[in-house]
Amino acid sequence: AEYMGFISTENIGEKPDEPFVFLMDAAMLGVGVGFDTEGAGKLVVKEPKQPAEKHVIEDTREGWVTSVSVLLQSFFKPNMHAVEFDYSKVRPAGQLLKTFGGVSSGPQPLINLHQQLSSILQKSKDSPISVTVIVDIMNLIGKCVVAGNVRRTAEIAFGDAESSEFLDLKNYEANPQRADYGWTSNNSVFARIGMDYKKASERIQINGEPGFAWLNNMQAFSRMKGRADFRDQRVKGGNPCLEQSLESSELCCLVETFPFHHDDLEDYKLTLRSAFMYAKTVTLITVHWPATREVMYRNRRIGCSVSGIAQFITNRSLHTLQQWLEEGYLELVQQDRMLSELWAIPRSVKLTSVKPSGTISLLAGATPGIHFPESRFYIRRIRMNKTFPLLNKLRKAGYTVEPAVGSEDSTVVVEVPVDVGNGIRGVADVSMWEQLALAAFMQRHWADNQVSATITFDPALEGKHIEHALQYYQYQLKGISFLPRHDYGAFPQMPYEQINEERYNAEVAKLSSLPRQASELLPRTHSSILRSTEEQNLTTHKMEDAFCDGDACERKSRLQASS
Secondary structure (H helix, E strand, O other): OEEEEEEOOOOOOOOOOHHHHHHHHHHHOOOEEEEEOOOOOOOEOOOOEEEEEEEEOOOOHHHHHHHHHHHHHHHHOOOOEEEEEEOOOOOOOOOEOOOOOOEOOOOHHHHHHHHHHHHHHHHOOOOEOOHHHHHHHHHHHHHHHHHHOOOOOOEEEEEEOOOHHHHOOOOOOOOHHHHHOHHHEEEEEEOOOOOOOHHHHHHHHHHOOOEEEOHHHHHHOOOOOOOOOOOOOOOOEEOOOOOOEEOOOOEEEEEEEOHHHOOOHHHHHHHHHHHHHHHHHHOOOOOOOHHHHHHHHHHOOEEEEEOOHHHHHHHHOHHHHHHHHHHHHHHHHHHHHHHHHHHOOOOOOOOEOEOOOOHHHHHOOOOOOOOOOOOOEEEEEEEEEOOOOHHHHHHHOOOEEEEOOOOOOOEEEEEEEEEOOOOOOOHHHOOHHHHHHHHHHHHHHOOOOOEOOEEEEOOOOOHHHHHHHHHHHOOOOOEEEEEEOOOOOOOOOOOEEEOOHHHHHHHHHOOOOOOOOHHHHOOOOHHHHHHHOHHHOOOOOOOOOOOOOOOOOOOOOHHHOOO
């Protein structure tokens, strides 16, 4: 199961640092977080008073988050003193993180964050906080979290569809300073039914952004079968992959199933029951944010997802899929009614979604979500912390490992050659219109939350049709994103890159076998970590580590390539 979240900035005038603190705290726990820019103009950035007051940073997750809160409050609240940080308690780089494994980054990522936030806010003093400053703060926090150790998180920023300022955030000719951290979020607009899609569609043809979220559809519809039920009117946004509608401060629980791996529908229903029981059980867990507890306990929102859809359609037909989805959904409704009554808790406001998936589907031997593979042969790139113990073994086994663009000091990208086998069409053989139709099909027959889909298109042949396609599909979808297919790729280090059979064979020929025993790959106990890292002369740290290193949020498929 995975947790995803969303936080609104609309009340930033009353609680100025709260949205940013929530995002950092959640991100350091491996939670991907969406946020909006509704707070723009609702507070004036102030210049902190001198002399500066000293703040000692504790070597915990809470310590890092509190330091950012203190810094932001010094610029957001009146009569606050500037802050001088003491980093002496933060363990040096290279020391082991005792509880969760991995190696400390030291204080440098946090130092960089403090310096960059201070610089941005100093330049904005005596001015209302802008869309750009809100997104800058969130993006810089995301970069710090990813650089901080072995955590993986994701962000999505939502803005006004008519805001040129928001639309230009990833125009690095206009905003060259943002190239260093703008990659940490997907940027999507809150689209309105009937709006003019021309301006946004022209930008999409360059780099695939912005994406679109139809907030009215998210609030009004469960599955989009023509009749609104208005079950989710409090929804304010969504998670980074946009498969979940979410209220502000809400977390959701995602689970993933693979219908193509089942011989028949009854067997698949057994998996759905197990997956749903697990996800519903997770909603019983408490969290340390009071606002989040309140909304989670009320909504009990779940996203039971499906992957391997391209394989299912290829081998069993679209009509069979429609039957499985409809009967599977009814099975989940019955399970929710039964378990909610048994446990004396509210029924879940929503039950199903379609994740973009990624590594999880690859581990299961399935195509990700509703996406078709890049081609039969492709390179899959995976981001890892540069101190991850598995890396040396991957290098020795012949895998290509290179610094991650934008995070060269902390992160690397590993290339894995993949062959999905005969029969399934590559995405280049599936038109933009068919991909949109499949997303709408899943939104109608399965997802009462949302379908996360990145529609790839040929800029020369299909780019001019995007604005017209959106006019038709704005009535059938809650969210969508696009990605132009270029031979050179829209971003460096694309997570998926099409290759031919000759290159695939050459890449595979370089590879040798990895160790077969899991203990040889990634030791998890404290003592075994010590044994496996003696050659690196690493020492332990006696302080308990409060950080989380879980990869709870897979970064979105092709659209988030440069993340």
